[in-house]
Amino acid sequence: MFAPLALGLALAAIGPRPPSPAPVSAAAPVPGTPAAAARCAEPAGTRVRVMVLDLATAPRFASQRGALTHIVAEEAARVPGYEILSADEVRAVLSQEANRQLMGCDESSCLAELAAALDAALVVSGRVDAASDGTAMIALSLLNTHALVVLNRVSFPWGGADEAVPQVARAAAQTLLLEPRLRPPGAIRVLGVPLSTQVYVDGVASLASDPFGDLAVGPHELIVVGEGKVPVHTWAVVNAGAVTDVEVVLEDQPASSAWLWLGGAAAVVGGGAVALGAVLLLGKGTVEAGVSVSSLGVNDIEKLAAGGN
Secondary structure (H helix, E strand, C coil), X not given: XXXXXXXXXXXXXXXXXXXXXXXXXXXXXXXXXXXXXXXXXXXXXXXEEEEECCCEECHXXXXXXXXXXXXXXXXXXXXXXXXXXXXXXXXXXXXXXXXXHHHCCCCHHHHHHHHHHCCCCEEEEEEEEECCCCCEEEEEEEEECCCCEEEEEEEEEECCCHHHHHHHHHHHHHHHHCXXXXXXXXXXXXXXXXXXXXXXXXXXXXXXXXXXXXXXXXXXXXXXXXXXXXXXXXXXXXXXXXXXXXXXXXXXXXXXXXXXXXXXXXXXXXCCCCHHHHHHHHCCXXXXXXXXXXXXXXXXXXXXXXXCC
């Protein structure tokens, strides 16, 4: 718990904030888009203050911590009716002792106490960890401080390059904060291979000639299998309403291995690797995201501003 004195100083320092544009810069909605329509329909003066905390990171991602936190705050600022209070602003008004306590604050009750002092209705927090197999895990949660209820929770695995983790964090923030209608599904198209090449996205098979559509925003796992070629295992991030192109280079299978084709799926028999088994192990739906646990939606601005639950 935070010391009452520290919270009192924080509240006195920040004071009541009049409605104003979010401190984190956000692009103006394009006329005719759902975001623009939502902003036009927003009642005058109805704003929800959202506190975005620094993401906790494993040492491997420590150098990206500031950029990842900014990306999450940037996406929150794009939501009509949200007024963003960044972690930097929180630190600016808290005492040194309260800041030390903030670093260890990860429980709902602790976050709610801090948010109440800063008049924030919602708190966004999260972690970027590294699993034992090297996979990155990006997890975000959205807390309703009035009701002490988690409105949404997102967890994305990422097995691709660390340089792409910011893209995954952006997709996770969009999934956390936006209703499905504001983040339409996208697609993946595999380039650089024959159109007859077998492609598996999250364990579901298709051909390179047919783009994978209706994919949720976020990371997806791919395996590309060509006749006489070494299977390629890669990852891609799908953006809302967009087609993500994935360039793949298939290398020839060593002569010591022979290929057996069964119903369009290939298995290496002689080199010891089994591409079909690898595909089947993927299964369907390897990404868990957008698990809502509250009847109050993340974009119910008027109810949240009034302290509804």
